[in-house]
Amino acid sequence: xxxxxHMRFLATLFLTACGLFADSASNxxxxxxxxxxxxxxxxxxxxxxHAPGEAWRDVPVYIxxxxxxxxxxxxxxxxxxxxxxxxxxxxxxxxxxxxxxRSARIRPLSYNIQPAVQGSTLTFSLSQxxxxxxxxNGDIFANLHLFSNPIENERPDPNDPRVLYYGPGLHTIPxxxxxxxxxxxxxxxxxxxxxxxxxxxxxxDVRVLGRGIIDQPRGSLRIANSARVEVDGVIGSxxxxxxxxxxxxxxxxxxxxxxxxDGMNVISSQDVLIDGVFNRNSDDxxxxxxxxxxxxxxxxxxxxxxxxxxxxxxxPILVGTHGNTPNPExxxxxxxxxxDILDHMEPQIDYQGTMALDAGDSNLIRNVRFENIRxxxxxxxxxxxxxxxxxxxxxxxxxxxxxNVYFKNxxxxxxxxxxxxxxxxxxxxxxxxxxxxxLVINGTLIWxxxxxxxxxxxxxxxxxxxGEHVDGLEFRKTSEASGN
Numbered sequence: 001x002x003x004x005x006h007m008r009f010l011a012t013l014f015l016t017a018c019g020l021f022a023d024s025a026s027n028x029x030x031x032x033x034x035x036x037x038x039x040x041x042x043x044x045x046x047x048x049x050h051a052p053g054e055a056w057r058d059v060p061v062y063i064x065x066x067x068x069x070x071x072x073x074x075x076x077x078x079x080x081x082x083x084x085x086x087x088x089x090x091x092x093x094x095x096x097x098x099x100x101x102r103s104a105r106i107r108p109l110s111y112n113i114q115p116a117v118q119g120s121t122l123t124f125s126l127s128q129x130x131x132x133x134x135x136x137n138g139d140i141f142a143n144l145h146l147f148s149n150p151i152e153n154e155r156p157d158p159n160d161p162r163v164l165y166y167g168p169g170l171h172t173i174p175x176x177x178x179x180x181x182x183x184x185x186x187x188x189x190x191x192x193x194x195x196x197x198x199x200x201x202x203x204x205d206v207r208v209l210g211r212g213i214i215d216q217p218r219g220s221l222r223i224a225n226s227a228r229v230e231v232d233g234v235i236g237s238x239x240x241x242x243x244x245x246x247x248x249x250x251x252x253x254x255x256x257x258x259x260x261x262d263g264m265n266v267i268s269s270q271d272v273l274i275d276g277v278f279n280r281n282s283d284d285x286x287x288x289x290x291x292x293x294x295x296x297x298x299x300x301x302x303x304x305x306x307x308x309x310x311x312x313x314x315x316p317i318l319v320g321t322h323g324n325t326p327n328p329e330x331x332x333x334x335x336x337x338x339x340d341i342l343d344h345m346e347p348q349i350d351y352q353g354t355m356a357l358d359a360g361d362s363n364l365i366r367n368v369r370f371e372n373i374r375x376x377x378x379x380x381x382x383x384x385x386x387x388x389x390x391x392x393x394x395x396x397x398x399x400x401x402x403x404n405v406y407f408k409n410x411x412x413x414x415x416x417x418x419x420x421x422x423x424x425x426x427x428x429x430x431x432x433x434x435x436x437x438x439l440v441i442n443g444t445l446i447w448x449x450x451x452x453x454x455x456x457x458x459x460x461x462x463x464x465x466x467g468e469h470v471d472g473l474e475f476r477k478t479s480e481a482s483g484n
Contacts, residue, residue: 359399
């Protein structure tokens with residue numbers, strides 16, 4: 001018995017030293033990480049976190065840059081980011097320095113996290129890991145990106161020859177590019193910052209895991225012509241997938257500020273899962289294309305789910321612009337599910353749409369499903385843009401068509417949406433079989449039998465322009481639908 005007690009005591013000391021302790025009664029666990037020396041921190045906020053019954057712990061607040069277009073220039077602005085891991089329940093304290101907190105909100109709003117404010121400090125509780133934006137005094141640029149992860153189930157052995165291990169601290173990759181061989185795991189520990197790009201090129205069975213930061217403004221991770229690649233938990237700028245199959249990107253946080261700073265591109269790839277990510281980007285957050293940038297072929301089997309998208313420029317979701325005019329391709333079997341869209345800021349009419357299916361370059365887009373999408377009051381743009389088009393700046397021909405697209409349980413609450421567009425190109429290049437089920441705009445359920453003047457189309461009630469080359473457009477409701 002004495003030996004068992006001694007072993008438990010040693011285990012408790014080990015967990016405490018790692019910043020992790022489990023209360024057997026409440027099963028609360030919390031892990032925080034120190035920031036490496038030499039990495040810039042933002043003094044705007046002080047963040048503390050604790051589990052019930054434990055002392056408060058400091059959480060480092062890093063500088064991250066976000067993009068504000070001012071006049072004709074991309075203007076990088078300093079913002080803030082912090083992260084920790086937990087299970088059970090934690091309480092978070094955020095103190096704003098040099099000012100009082102006059103207003104505060106935590107987004108996504110669908111999480112319904114209501115902070116308590118006292119002077120220059122706000123507090124709130126989390127009962128599950130969430131990736132959120134803490135915004136004080138109406139400032140969406142000098143906000144705090146607060147990322148809370150689940151407790152890691154797996155930490156690879158740093159002595160395993162199959163593991164490229166980056167422990168806590170600041171690391172610089174020689175030559176700025178790490179070429180990962182097949183069969184390897186790259187592990188970036190919490191409290192680590194790795195400067196350079198991680199590249200999976202022509203490889204298979206690769207994993208990039210951890211809680212740390214990949215600091216490379218023009219692309220943290222590139223997956224090219226590869227198979228069976230898993231990315232989980234890391235923080236970075238841009239995550240690219242081209243010519244690849246069986247790719248999983250999970251619980252990744254992606255913030256970019258450079259011009260054309262797309263978040264997650266999927267090009268000429270199949271069987272790609274993007275799950276539980278937070279993307280704030282200086283261009284499109286998620287794109288799905290066919291032939292582009294030296295990769296050839298259509299894309300299929302792409303799922304984006306349980307995620308938060310914030311486009312400081314361009315689209316949260318864009319599908320279909322690029323392809324292969326001499327050898328027409330298909331982009332098909334796409335699912336976008338359980339998403340919160342926080343922002344869309346795009347004055348250019350040709351590049352609007354929080355959810356945009358734009359078929360160019362002889363592409364056919366088909367079998368696309370949007371389900372359980374919550375769109376907040378973005379700054380400027382359209383709710384949807386569904387077009388067979390010929391954008392001469394980027395395309396060499398119009399697309400072949402868009403067909404079998406289903407929107408279910410989409411809500412928009414706001415006043416900044418411009419008129420959405422649904423349009424085919426001609427009688428041979430049409431939009432066909434497009435269904436909106438339980439579309440709710442500012443609390444009003446839009447469906448074909450809703451009360452409206454007899455001479456109105458249902459699309460008028462949604463402020464959707466519908467062109468002549470559209471066939472099979474329906475607005476439905478189901479019994480579980482809510483709205484006026």
